[in-house]
Amino acid sequence: MKPDPYAPVLAPGTALIDSHCHLDARAWDDDAGVDGVVARAHQAGVTHMVAIGSGYGFESANRAHAVASRHDRVVCSVGLHPHDASEYTEGRLADMLALRGPAGTVNTRAGRVVALGEMGLDYHYDYSPRDLQRAAFRAQLAAARELELPVIIHDRDSDGETLTILDDMRAFDTGVLFHCYTGDVGYMEAITGRGGYISIPGIVTFKNGDVMREVAARTPLDRLLIETDSPFLTPVPFRGRKNEPAFVGLVAVKVAEVRGMTPEAVAEAAAGNTRRYFGF
Ligand SMILES: [Zn+2]
Numbered sequence: 001m002k003p004d005p006y007a008p009v010l011a012p013g014t015a016l017i018d019s020h021c022h023l024d025a026r027a028w029d030d031d032a033g034v035d036g037v038v039a040r041a042h043q044a045g046v047t048h049m050v051a052i053g054s055g056y057g058f059e060s061a062n063r064a065h066a067v068a069s070r071h072d073r074v075v076c077s078v079g080l081h082p083h084d085a086s087e088y089t090e091g092r093l094a095d096m097l098a099l100r101g102p103a104g105t106v107n108t109r110a111g112r113v114v115a116l117g118e119m120g121l122d123y124h125y126d127y128s129p130r131d132l133q134r135a136a137f138r139a140q141l142a143a144a145r146e147l148e149l150p151v152i153i154h155d156r157d158s159d160g161e162t163l164t165i166l167d168d169m170r171a172f173d174t175g176v177l178f179h180c181y182t183g184d185v186g187y188m189e190a191i192t193g194r195g196g197y198i199s200i201p202g203i204v205t206f207k208n209g210d211v212m213r214e215v216a217a218r219t220p221l222d223r224l225l226i227e228t229d230s231p232f233l234t235p236v237p238f239r240g241r242k243n244e245p246a247f248v249g250l251v252a253v254k255v256a257e258v259r260g261m262t263p264e265a266v267a268e269a270a271a272g273n274t275r276r277y278f279g280f
């Protein structure tokens with residue numbers, strides 16, 4: 001018999017945060033679908049979620065913000081994914097940033113935006129031309145610096161160019177988090193050595209996830225976050241099913257196994273890092 005996917009896997013009362021989930025209504029058919037996902041996550045013991053307002057075009061920002069406005073324990077980011085970089089214009093970025101609400105309203109109903117992103121470079125899929133990816137990335141980093149907001153980075157096969165641009169834009173001053181980290185230990189050390197953070201996804205549970213497990217074992221505990229990147233990358237044993245924030249506990253369990261810690265200790269540390277990083 002398959003285990004109940006929504007049964008809590010950690011001890012009751014443990015802080016458990018999914019630092020990166022796509023709660024864009026387009027991924028879940030409609031708002032009711034999204035609200036069901038949030039309810040099932042809480043049922044599974046997930047205390048908070050960071051809804052990513054990037055990945056389904058510019059409209060993602062509006063939709064993630066709408067979810068965060070309906071739920072007390074959901075905050076959001078806004079940004080433009082490298083896949084969509086060819087949609088970038090200055091005016092559209094300004095509209096997206098206006099979702100932050102008036103100054104001083106962060107974490108209130110009027111302003112649930114805690115970060116910019118995900119943004120970065122994706123030279124694996126190359127859905128947008130590389131020069132446009134670079135331009136949209138730099139424009140968002142400039143905005144983050146001006147607004148003193150941390151950023152969420154998507155980096156796929158950029159061969160270190162992402163890090164070069166982050167250094168050039170002095171992004172580590174206001175906070176850099178590499179989400180769904182898929183690099184090696186050396187690159188992780190370059191990021192954490194600059195004060196950056198690493199978020200470990202469900203790939204850590206995959207059969208071919210050896211490099212990810214090594215990274216999960218060696219990332220400094222005060223720099224480590226966990227995520228689902230749902231609706232993709234469903235962890236074992238629920239492969240083949242749509243990923244949900246409810247499954248982030250399975251990431252904590254595997255990270256704990258490779259670090260020789262309890263899952264509760266990993267979840268609590270990652271949750272503390274998430275709240276400190278995003279300031280909620
Ligand atoms: Zn990503």
Ligand SMILES: [Zn+2]
Pocket residue numbers: 020022052055118229
């Ligand atoms: Zn993502």
